[in-house]
Amino acid sequence: MELDSRKKAILYAIIENYQETGEPVGSRTISKLDNLKFSPATIRNEMADLEEMGLIVQPHTSAGRIPTDKGYRLYVDRMLEEQKARNSELPALPMNDLLSRRIDRVEELLVKMAQILATNTNYTTMVTGPHYRKNKLKFLQLSSLEEEKLLVVVVLEGNIVKNHILTIDEKPDPQELLNLSFLLNNKLNGLSLEDINLGLISALKEEAGNFSDLVSRILDAVAETFAQDESYPIYTSGAPNIFRYPELTGGDRASELISTLEEKKELGTAIGQLSEGGSKQDIQVFIGDEVPVDSMKDCSVVTATYSLGEGVQGKIGIIGPKRMNYQKVVDTLKDTMNQLDKVFTKPEE
Amino acid sequence: MELDSRKKAILYAIIENYQETGEPVGSRTISKLDNLKFSPATIRNEMADLEEMGLIVQPHTSAGRIPTDKGYRLYVDRMLEEQKARNSELPALPMNDLLSRRIDRVEELLVKMAQILATNTNYTTMVTGPHYRKNKLKFLQLSSLEEEKLLVVVVLEGNIVKNHILTIDEKPDPQELLNLSFLLNNKLNGLSLEDINLGLISALKEEAGNFSDLVSRILDAVAETFAQDESYPIYTSGAPNIFRYPELTGGDRASELISTLEEKKELGTAIGQLSEGGSKQDIQVFIGDEVPVDSMKDCSVVTATYSLGEGVQGKIGIIGPKRMNYQKVVDTLKDTMNQLDKVFTKPEE
DNA sequence: TGTTAGCACTCAGTAGCTTGGAGTGCTAAC
DNA sequence: GTTAGCACTCCAAGCTACTGAGTGCTAACA
Numbered sequence: 001m002e003l004d005s006r007k008k009a010i011l012y013a014i015i016e017n018y019q020e021t022g023e024p025v026g027s028r029t030i031s032k033l034d035n036l037k038f039s040p041a042t043i044r045n046e047m048a049d050l051e052e053m054g055l056i057v058q059p060h061t062s063a064g065r066i067p068t069d070k071g072y073r074l075y076v077d078r079m080l081e082e083q084k085a086r087n088s089e090l091p092a093l094p095m096n097d098l099l100s101r102r103i104d105r106v107e108e109l110l111v112k113m114a115q116i117l118a119t120n121t122n123y124t125t126m127v128t129g130p131h132y133r134k135n136k137l138k139f140l141q142l143s144s145l146e147e148e149k150l151l152v153v154v155v156l157e158g159n160i161v162k163n164h165i166l167t168i169d170e171k172p173d174p175q176e177l178l179n180l181s182f183l184l185n186n187k188l189n190g191l192s193l194e195d196i197n198l199g200l201i202s203a204l205k206e207e208a209g210n211f212s213d214l215v216s217r218i219l220d221a222v223a224e225t226f227a228q229d230e231s232y233p234i235y236t237s238g239a240p241n242i243f244r245y246p247e248l249t250g251g252d253r254a255s256e257l258i259s260t261l262e263e264k265k266e267l268g269t270a271i272g273q274l275s276e277g278g279s280k281q282d283i284q285v286f287i288g289d290e291v292p293v294d295s296m297k298d299c300s301v302v303t304a305t306y307s308l309g310e311g312v313q314g315k316i317g318i319i320g321p322k323r324m325n326y327q328k329v330v331d332t333l334k335d336t337m338n339q340l341d342k343v344f345t346k347p348e349e
Numbered sequence: 350m351e352l353d354s355r356k357k358a359i360l361y362a363i364i365e366n367y368q369e370t371g372e373p374v375g376s377r378t379i380s381k382l383d384n385l386k387f388s389p390a391t392i393r394n395e396m397a398d399l400e401e402m403g404l405i406v407q408p409h410t411s412a413g414r415i416p417t418d419k420g421y422r423l424y425v426d427r428m429l430e431e432q433k434a435r436n437s438e439l440p441a442l443p444m445n446d447l448l449s450r451r452i453d454r455v456e457e458l459l460v461k462m463a464q465i466l467a468t469n470t471n472y473t474t475m476v477t478g479p480h481y482r483k484n485k486l487k488f489l490q491l492s493s494l495e496e497e498k499l500l501v502v503v504v505l506e507g508n509i510v511k512n513h514i515l516t517i518d519e520k521p522d523p524q525e526l527l528n529l530s531f532l533l534n535n536k537l538n539g540l541s542l543e544d545i546n547l548g549l550i551s552a553l554k555e556e557a558g559n560f561s562d563l564v565s566r567i568l569d570a571v572a573e574t575f576a577q578d579e580s581y582p583i584y585t586s587g588a589p590n591i592f593r594y595p596e597l598t599g600g601d602r603a604s605e606l607i608s609t610l611e612e613k614k615e616l617g618t619a620i621g622q623l624s625e626g627g628s629k630q631d632i633q634v635f636i637g638d639e640v641p642v643d644s645m646k647d648c649s650v651v652t653a654t655y656s657l658g659e660g661v662q663g664k665i666g667i668i669g670p671k672r673m674n675y676q677k678v679v680d681t682l683k684d685t686m687n688q689l690d691k692v693f694t695k696p697e698e
Numbered sequence: 699t700g701t702t703a704g705c706a707c708t709c710a711g712t713a714g715c716t717t718g719g720a721g722t723g724c725t726a727a728c
Numbered sequence: 729g730t731t732a733g734c735a736c737t738c739c740a741a742g743c744t745a746c747t748g749a750g751t752g753c754t755a756a757c758a
Contacts, residue, residue: 026750039702044751062709062750143490145504153502153512155494161512163502239611243604255592258607262588375721388731393722411721411738 001049009036010046011055015067015075019323022247024064069288069322072300076285076326083330106130106308111235114316117336118238121329123320126267129233130158130312135226136192142181142218147171152218154225158312162228164221168214180211184218193226232314234264245321248298256295266293283330288322300324304333306340350398358385359395360404364416364424368672371596373413418637418671421649425634425675432679455479455657460584463665466685467587470678472669475616478581479507479661485541486571491530496520501567503574507661511577513570517563529560533567542575581663583613594670597647605644615642632679637671649673653682655689 013033017025027040027047036043047065050056055071058064067075110127118125139155145165150172152164172180187204188196201219205212239261242248248257260266270293286292286301300322307313316336318329362382366374376389376396385392396414399405404420407413416424459476467474488504494514499521501513521529536553537545550568554561588610591597597606609615635641635650649671656662665685667678 024750028750040750041702041704041752042700045701048752058751060709062707062748064750139492139494139500141490141492141502143488143502145488145508149508151488151502151504151510153490153500155500159494159498159514161500161514163510163512165508165510237611240604240608243601243607252592254603255589258592259589262586373721377721389721390723390731390733391729394730397723407722409738411719411736413721 001053003053006036007046007050010043011050011067011071012075014047014050014056014065015071015323018066019325022245022323024059024066026064029064067323069290072287072322072326076287079326080283080285080330083334107233107235110314111237113336114235114237117316117318117332118241121318121320121325121332122238122241122244123318123324123329124236124238124241124261126234126236126261126264126317126319128268128314128316129235130160130308130314135160136190137188137196137222138190140181140184140188140218140222142177142184144171144174144177150214152221154222156225158308160225160312162225164224166214166217166221168217172211172214176211180208180214183207184215188222193223196222232268234268236261236264236267241320245323247323248321253295253298257299260293260295283333285326285330298322300326302326302329302333304337306337308340350402352402355385356395356399359392360399360416360420361424363396363399363405363414364420364672367415368674371594371672373408373415375413378413416672418639421636421671421675425636428675429632429634429679432683456582456584459663460586462685462689463584463586466665466667466681467590470667470669470674470681471587471590471593472667472673472678473585473587473590473610475583475585475610475613475666475668477583477617477663477665479509479657479663484509484575485539486537486545488538489530489533489567489571491526491533491567493520493523493526499563501570503571505574507657509574509661511574513573515563515566515570517566521560521563525560529557529563532556533564537571542572545571581617583617585610585613585616590669594672596672597670602644602647606648609642609644632682634675634679647671649675651675651678651682653686655686657689 010030013030013036014025017029027043030036030043030047031038031040047056050071051058051065054068055074056065057068059066107129110129114125114127135156135158137154138157138159141151141153141155143151143153145151148167148169148171150166150168152166153161154164155161183204187200196219201216204219205215208215239258242254242257248254270291283302283304286303288300289297291297291299291301296319298321299319301317301319302324303315303317305313305315316333318324318333320329359379362379362385363374366378376392379385379392379396380387380389396405399420400407400414403417404423405414405416408415456478459478463474463476485506486503487506487508490500490502490504492500492502494500497516497518497520499515499517501515502510503513504510532553536549545568550565553568554564557564588607591603591606597603632651632653635652637649638646640646640648640650645668647670648668650666650668651673652664652666654662654664665682667673667682669678
């Protein structure tokens, strides 16, 4: 059977009506639309065809139709196609404040951004922290804080900074500390985690003499910083928004979804898989069963990759019911990406 | 009317039975208990008295009784009284791993601790980040990262460390940077936010000469660090646990509770008020209406103050239904406080 | 050949009714 | 002071009937 333009129009009309109401859509409702002024009977015939093609279904015999995953997929694909030509008509999100301020704390920015996205779309947002693959050590700094504490500041490429406070036996002489710092920076800067191998480590320890113990603890701190960069954090916002969509909260599902959002681990691996494929800055849409998280099989997820320059990047995902307003979500995400890009790729001309 | 010991026994029996089942408790159930072998009729007479005293109520005419806030209050007060004498019989929580490891990252420790508490009690946990009142600047460090970036590390008393990356016009000469760093540390260390007044600031700027602009930006960073210390973060864990208790999730209440937990602001002010009164390390129990958060009027909250030494302290709160197992929660919290204290107050003998 | 009107049919949801069980309060007897 | 007995109340579950929305099918129409 062929999917002629009238069938398409009816399918899209069903989808859009169902997006608004959340109720199955009947033939009468469609026949009242301006661009589909046929009798309900005609619409019913077409609907029977659409059902045969697997694009819509009836929840029960005497109900209207709702779209299937396949139906949504068709709709979204067309939408994304048209999107390329079209410019967003949405007003830009009010992130200007956020982005124009000096961005010393990227994480805070991301959390705020997630909040804005969540409140603006009424869906749930998740953001992975900035993430730099195969990162390298840029800079290492030692300073003694007080009798038995040593502050180690580790800076990675992409200006990811972590502090570690080590408790040590005795306060080292400032000159010695300076020497040690020089030694470490000299040998380690520019190296990735893999580059720092056992041979290098033992050579370092030898050169450090008395401080070989301290050196290995500092190296632990460095390793931990790398590890943290690998296991990037995930922020979520707007989790309670799922309560707006009864189809997600029926039964115990609310609890499962909230749990998934709270335990961010599973989300992390999932979101990792999600966008392996997508080319840079592309927006991807996952509908229902396409979502690689079990508790989200009734949801759709729209993801985008943000980039903070210098190879540092992460993901933003918007989670909502399958009847989410894809148009709006995609527009909003594109807008957000653009705003971010403007700020980060041209550093303050 | 007097509350004799049999009445008390019946009240406590009702409370404990209701804790387990969540169902109103009838006279037959009580009369089957070993220590209350009277006929149901006798129990009913006593129950009528307890109801008159406002300690229990019937949800509807022909139902069993459930405790009122006042009834819980009586029960909890007695429990806390006995607690003082008694030693916890609970096995210690498996935090040993957590605590015996070197604690370089306090926040991570707190988050993990919240998780352990939540999974162990099956209630929701909230923890305020460490919080040091009237903090002082301990140490300030400047290092140039690359052409236009300057890393400022600010350390407060209590070893609270924050990084700020400033974007500057030109890379300063290393010697000048050293001078500037020396000047700032010399003038500012040991001062609180209030001590750094306008006079001091203008004097500093004058001394800094060309760098007066930079100085004011560094001071901004310092101020922000103080501010962050004031607006301490709040971590929550186990929010989905509320779904275990139907009396909390009926209607839209689940959504409200989850929202409150996600928007941590309100929690913050509330938890601040909560424990103003309590003396150090005391455990406080808030039942129903006593909780100063509207959406939690159907809950009880048990709080404790933890101390990381050097005046740094914060709060832990456990949120559950009014029929929560107060005994277990209080024991668990005490145990946790003790374990924390052991680690932090005697720094590694 | 595509469109429409009409009709019988299905089914979810709701309201009303009945029934059973749990629990109470009260009274009278022990 | 305690207990047995009894009438009473009320929730919850199950049943029935009804309504309304929506369908599929057939036959007539343009």
